[in-house]
Amino acid sequence: MWGGRFSSQTDSLAARLNASIAFDWRLAPFDVRASAVWAEELAEIDILSAEELQQIQSGLQQITTEIQNHTFQIQPDDEDVHTAIERRLFELIGEPAGKLHTGRSRNDQVMTDFYLWLRESGSFLDTAIQDVQKALIDRAELDLGLIVSGYTHLQRAQPILLSHWWLSHFYPLQRDRQYLDFLLQQANFCPLGSSALAGCPYPINRFRLAKKLGFNAPFPNSIDAVSSRDAAASFLFFASLLTVHLSRLAEALILFSTTEFGFVELPDAYTTGSSIMPQKKNPDMLELTRAKAGVTIGQLTGFLSVLKNLPSAYDKDLQEDKPAVFSAFDHLSLILPVISGILQNLKVIPQNLSASLDPALLATEIADFLVMQGIPFRKAHRLVGELIRDCANQGITLLQASAEQLGKIHESLPDQFAELLDPRHAVERRAQFGGTSSTSVKNQIIQARKILQKLR
Structure with missing residues (x-):
């Protein structure tokens, strides 16, 4: 393709370093598609005759068939996807193939192919994310009546509905989808026609060209068109944040599936065993989800x-x-359906959820009761903290506190104490928008389903 200037062959190791065919071949269908449209535009300005256009289009169609059937033979001298397709086109139709590269460069060619790939792949990932979101909504609906201890700092905090916790992982994924939509808009400008950097010297109609390829418009600056990799960097950021969100969910499920927690049992189809310990059921898929987050972040920072x-x-x-981008995409295309499968098939163990509801989780309920009696919150907070400390010193739970201890804090506390230590009462008090009450969570489920229905 470019050997006329050179008097000797490229060193074999240098050629291997330079070649990209090993990873950019997945752009082949998009390269053929863009080449077919480019040929039409060359015919519009009489660079190609009607017969030459027909020959090129016929050759490209045969190449498309070979790509689809996996019969395209890559040769050792094929430097990249562009040279491979052009070489094959020469083999099929001869000299007219030499006219196809008129006015374009591999610089604008590869970016056009990449943007076409990114838009198709982005649509695939968007659907896969929605499947995880749907699985979270379905879990929230299925587990609606179950109460579990919520955690901050990995310490038991306050009682919440398990459904509320499932939905807390829905909304980060929604933000990921919004960012994916943003980056796909970045890839909605057509680089083709920018040539190497200075623009095409032939009177190609770049707006018509962009429209034929499904872009909103051509890139407004030819130098930026061939050098911008914002969409690639944005994709890697999107993939990194998405894998972080999936990793956090995976980490929680790993913890919750341990004997120490016992909140859930992971499905056999998404776990592995031990080669030496027969009793083991290892959350390997969730652990790999955590690991892929680290790998993807590394790809972002590296790029x-x-x-x-x-x-x-x-x-x-x-x-x-x-x-970097293809690797991140491949990771996500595996992780997302696996997470969906785990969510759909895991088993929640209600008795272990109930066992996590330590009476101390209701300490804030006591403080709030005292506030309603006119005691400033900071004082109420201190009084309840002292009560919990006294119970700990006596080796008893908060539920076992004596009426005398409670009466010292407030005279009406002993009569209200049992209700205040009811986890369901505490949950239902949090009925504000976004809270953990059953009414609030049901509304969240409705809104989440509307979001998916609208954006699908």
């Missing part, structure tokens, strides 16, 4: 480091966008 000192226009460093 940003590639970009940070690059001069203007195209540099070969930019080739490193695709291995």
